[in-house]
Every structure is written in C-alpha cells, then in structure tokens.
Amino acid sequence: MGSRRRPIVALVAAAFASLVALTGTVVAQSENRELIDGLEYQLLYVALPLTLFVLVILVYAAIKFHDNDDPEPTTEDPSLEITWTVATAIILLFVGLSGYSVLVNPYVSPSQALESDNRSQEGFESFGDLPDTGDEEVHVTGYQWEWQADYPGANVTTENEIVIPADENITLWLTSDDVIHSLFVSELGIKQDAFPGRYTRARTIVSEPGRYNAVCAEFCGAGHSRMKTDVVVVESETYDQWLEANEGNVTEAPEPN
Structure with missing residues (x-):
C-alpha cells in the first residue's frame, strides 16, 4: 500500500470505529433521557451510512486522481444535481420531523402547557x-x-x-x-x-x-x-x-x- 493511501485508510477506519462506538446502548433512567437518546440514535442511523458514503467517495477520488496532472471539470449532469437536491431535502425533512416530535413532547417542553392556556409565566407572584x-x-x-x-x-x-x-x-x-x-x-x-x-x-x-x-x-x-x-x-x-x-x-x- 502506498504511503499516501495509508493515512486515508486510517482516517476512514478511525471514523468508522468512532461512529460505531457512538451507537452503544445505554439504558435510559428517565423518560426525558429516553426521548433524547432515541432522537440521537435515529439521526445517527441516518448520518452513519451517509458519512461512510462520503468518505468512500473521498478516498476513491483521492486515490484515483491524486497524480492527475491535467484535471478537467466535471461535465454537467442535471439528473444527478436533481437527485442530490431531492435527497438532501428528504433528509432535512426527516431530521426536522424527528426533532419536532421530541421537542413538542410534554417531558421535553412542559412549559408549553402554560402558553397554550394563555397563562404567562410572569403573571405568578x-x-x-x-x-x-x-x-x-x-x-x-x-x-x-x-x-x-x-x-x-x-x-x-x-x-x-x-x-x-x-x-x-x-x-x-x-x-x-x-x-x-x-x-x-x-x-x-x-x-x-x-x-x-x-x-x-x-x-x-x-x-x-x-x-x-x-x-x-x-x-x-x-x-x-x-x-x-x-x-x-x-x-x-x-x-x-x-x-x-x-x-x-x-x-x-x-x-x-
């Protein structure tokens, strides 16, 4: 293996090991902790394959083109651009909905009960x-x-x-x-x-x-x-x-x- 490839492979291995370690199961002691941990794992399970995919593409490009003395710009590909734009929108929508479902939970945002009843927290003496x-x-x-x-x-x-x-x-x-x-x-x-x-x-x-x-x-x-x-x-x-x-x-x- 070339000297240039070793640091890249080591980086990918370290990133993979770190991401896998983050998925270790910890028993939640409260409803609040369970909700927060559940959201973190949901987002992690989406982020993990995406991160590995990006790293694989990065390693591939670094190895294949590291000694290219005459690089050329990537040709336009509308289908590809539409695909990654739609994929990004779907991911952001998933993150938003997942986060919202936790944020509105009464164990995470209990003070909303006061606001929904039009009772200001500053009105109590x-x-x-x-x-x-x-x-x-x-x-x-x-x-x-x-x-x-x-x-x-x-x-x-x-x-x-x-x-x-x-x-x-x-x-x-x-x-x-x-x-x-x-x-x-x-x-x-x-x-x-x-x-x-x-x-x-x-x-x-x-x-x-x-x-x-x-x-x-x-x-x-x-x-x-x-x-x-x-x-x-x-x-x-x-x-x-x-x-x-x-x-x-x-x-x-x-x-x-």
Whole structure:
C-alpha cells in the first residue's frame, strides 16, 4: 500500500470505529433521557451510512486522481444535481420531523402547557399561584450559589438535594432569587433555566432510584462552578414516609433503596 493511501485508510477506519462506538446502548433512567437518546440514535442511523458514503467517495477520488496532472471539470449532469437536491431535502425533512416530535413532547417542553392556556409565566407572584399540574410537585429555588427544594404538600425543605419518587410524574417548578440559573441533570435529560421573578417547569418520570448529579448550566458569578446538587430518587413508599416524618423541617434526603 502506498504511503499516501495509508493515512486515508486510517482516517476512514478511525471514523468508522468512532461512529460505531457512538451507537452503544445505554439504558435510559428517565423518560426525558429516553426521548433524547432515541432522537440521537435515529439521526445517527441516518448520518452513519451517509458519512461512510462520503468518505468512500473521498478516498476513491483521492486515490484515483491524486497524480492527475491535467484535471478537467466535471461535465454537467442535471439528473444527478436533481437527485442530490431531492435527497438532501428528504433528509432535512426527516431530521426536522424527528426533532419536532421530541421537542413538542410534554417531558421535553412542559412549559408549553402554560402558553397554550394563555397563562404567562410572569403573571405568578409566588409558588402558591402556580396551576395544579396533577403531578407530584417540588418547588426549586436557585440562588448564589445553592439550590433549595420545597415540598408544598408536607412543608419540607432540603438544601442542595432534590428528592423525588420513582415511577411517578414529577413537576419541578423553578425560580431564582437573584440571577439566571439553570438546573441541568445530564443522566436524566433534564435542563431548565430558573429566572428571577418567573416560574419555569421541568417535567420527568424516573425509573431507577439513585443519586443523580445536577449542576448549574448558566454562568451565575464567581461561585458558579460550585453550584451543584443531587437529585435523589427513592421509591414512592420511602418518599411518602420521609415527607411525613419531616413535616415542617429543613432536612436531609433519604438514601435511595
């Protein structure tokens, strides 16, 4: 094999290995994560053959014409141009429809419920004014540089720990006491901004009890990198017992089963 061909073949092999590695199956722990991962895999399964096709054509052209001292322009081919234009349009349409189906899902864009009912998120003056969602609700307040969670049904408060029950629809209402913050739980596919004077909604259902790391994803000052919390998911029975035992207190989260 010529010295010029080796880097090209190595590039194709590396690209193929990287793309295949990306298709590895990871069990989603929440409805949000499952939706996002499903979209990524759909797009990847389309992108993978297209990428390999382009690489094969690139390698073919590089090998066949690398020593052409008298190159000529490609002849016009209307049929070919129409074909790749239509193919590109179909791919973009598929990407758009796939992305739209996920973006309008109530677990990914839960705040649309407020907008569809013509209720501005800026029209509420406190957590008590928020509409009933029918979910288990937790009120989360961000401030420099911590998170506080309040559980309105039992008047329980936790700091830098957000406790939710497994296998139940959960609504996290978020706001901020000072600047813009953003609650980001990568493993659960949750990311929602918290604005001063506004109330935003994150919605999820988590299948696996455990501790999940959460961070602030919006630069909020000198302590931004330290603004971390744990989302603690416990069995529903454990959650109810914990709320009942700590009513009216600032307390710590129970350990997941």
